[in-house]
Amino acid sequence: QKEVEQNSGPLSVPEGAIASLNCTYSDRGSQSFFWYRQYSGKSPELIMFIYSNGDKEDGRFTAQLNKASQYVSLLIRDSQPSDSATYLCAVRNSGYSTLTFGKGTMLLVSP
Amino acid sequence: ETGVTQSPTHLIKTRGQQVTLRCSSQSGHNTVSWYQQALGQGPQFIFQYYREEENGRGNFPPRFSGLQFPNYSSELNVNALELDDSALYLCASSSQGPDTQYFGPGTRLTVL
Numbered sequence: 001q002k003e004v005e006q007n008s009g010p011l012s013v014p015e016g017a018i019a020s021l022n023c024t025y026s027d028r029g030s031q032s033f034f035w036y037r038q039y040s041g042k043s044p045e046l047i048m049f050i051y052s053n054g055d056k057e058d059g060r061f062t063a064q065l066n067k068a069s070q071y072v073s074l075l076i077r078d079s080q081p082s083d084s085a086t087y088l089c090a091v092r093n094s095g096y097s098t099l100t101f102g103k104g105t106m107l108l109v110s111p
Numbered sequence: 112e113t114g115v116t117q118s119p120t121h122l123i124k125t126r127g128q129q130v131t132l133r134c135s136s137q138s139g140h141n142t143v144s145w146y147q148q149a150l151g152q153g154p155q156f157i158f159q160y161y162r163e164e165e166n167g168r169g170n171f172p173p174r175f176s177g178l179q180f181p182n183y184s185s186e187l188n189v190n191a192l193e194l195d196d197s198a199l200y201l202c203a204s205s206s207q208g209p210d211t212q213y214f215g216p217g218t219r220l221t222v223l
Contacts, residue, residue, distance in 0.1 A: 004153075032210055034211070034212075036214075042216070042217075043199075043201055043214040043215060043216050043217045044154065044201070044214050045113075045214070046211065046212075046213060046214075049211055088153055088154070090153075092210050098144060098156045098159055098167050098169070099144075099154075099156065099212060100156070101146075101153030101154045101155075102153050103151070103152055103153045104153055
């Protein structure tokens with residue numbers, strides 16, 4: 001069973017702080033990794049994807065991938081109350097173009 | 112907005128009934144994936160269609176079936192509805208090669 005694990009949270013951070021969201025995966029052959037944001041009652045919205053080891057930055061968001069440790073993370077700098085949502089980690093399974101999702105981490109940013 | 116549309120937005124059915132959900136993929140995308148998201152859970156992969164053929168299936172029973180049409184739109188059919196089928200059903204489109212999937216707004220199905 002290919003699994004993606006996330007801490008369900010909630011992760012509470014004050015406005016302006018850095019939020020760090022973590023994800024581990026079981027399929028060592030996984031090649032592509034995605035972070036989606038999901039507001040309550042809405043569908044997932046793609047934030048970032050990362051394929052290579054290291055960091056990838058896009059505005060206030062940085063994705064980090066360590067394939068040896070089977071670990072991917074998302075950093076949100078200068079967190080805003082509008083960032084309060086559930087963040088889903090998704091992994092493309094080896095041999096398939098489908099995604100396995102974690103259960104998501106709820107982030108709460110307080111003003 | 113991703114350009115992926117789904118209908119209906121909400122649906123209420125009773126146990127044993129059948130339901131059809133619809134999805135129109137983003138322009139230029141030829142692959143549609145369907146997911147079921149129960150409350151408090153991440154999306155679970157149901158199946159994927161590429162050029163009108165099923166291209167992978169998750170751990171869902173045969174009463175979950177689908178179609179993809181020549182214009183790449185898609186349907187998800189669920190027969191003999193059960194209470195546990197109550198969930199948000201998500202459609203995601205992508206193009207062959209790049210595997211970035213973009214989700215539609217979802218259909219909220221309630222089974223009573």
